[in-house]
Amino acid sequence: TFQIKSVGPKLVPFFKSVSVYFVLLAEQPSLLTACFKCLPIISLIIFVLLHGISLSKEYAFSRRILTGLVFSCIGDALLVWPNCFTAGMCMFAIAQIMYIFAFGFKPLNLTLGVILYTSCSIVICALMPGLNGVLAIGVPIYTVLLTTMAWRAISRVQFFGELWTWTKLCSCIGSICFVISDTLLGFHYFHSPLPYSQVSIMLTYYAAQLGIALSAVDSKNNSNNRVPASKG
Secondary structure (H helix, E strand, C coil): CHHHHHHHHHHHHHHHHHHHHHHHCCCCCCHHHHHHHHHHHHHHHHHHHHCCCCCCHHHHHHHHHHHHHHHHHHHHHHHCCHHHHHHHHHHHHHHHHHHHHHHCCCCCCHHHHHHHHHHHHHHHHHHHHHCCCCHHHHHHHHHHHHHHHHHHHHHCCECCCCECCHHHHHHHHHHHHHHHHHHHHHHHHHCCCCCCHHHHHHHHHHHHHHHHHHCCCCHHHHHHHCCCCCCC
């Protein structure tokens, strides 16, 4: 409880910058629009840094989350300009890879993987008619990476084994929000325009990044508290 309370004040800049973004809801491509769009993610980058970072092994999780946020921030800025969509998607692809490596592959949870990849295939098939050129390759690849990230984040939460923490739950919820956000974005751009798309896409996106950033809060503690494997 103390840890959760200590997190709150550090998130004030994030919530303030998100509020400013939704009040302005600027759509015209400009550096100012990019700044307002990126501010919440910059706030989360600072949030992760405030919880400690170094090159030591115990901070590997935080470093990967931090790197993912940095590439997400670059992607956010690029997506302000429509002609930079592919470059922005590449930045987010790198972010997803960093999140995947942060969350790891244990426990594997193959059943969940099958369910998610099946859903992923359905979404790709639905979007393919609207994809041309490099996007016909890039969007499916990104969708697979996004799905993998969600699979790994959700798999970390083991309710039945009671092997879960509130930070793991945050990354789980965050990954689901990320899938929702990017699915909305995909259908809006490549299938049919959605009403209130900017609000719904960005609201779920910021919620996603918040959840993922929160997963770094006790990453060092988790590293220190792992029970060493017995020899023999």
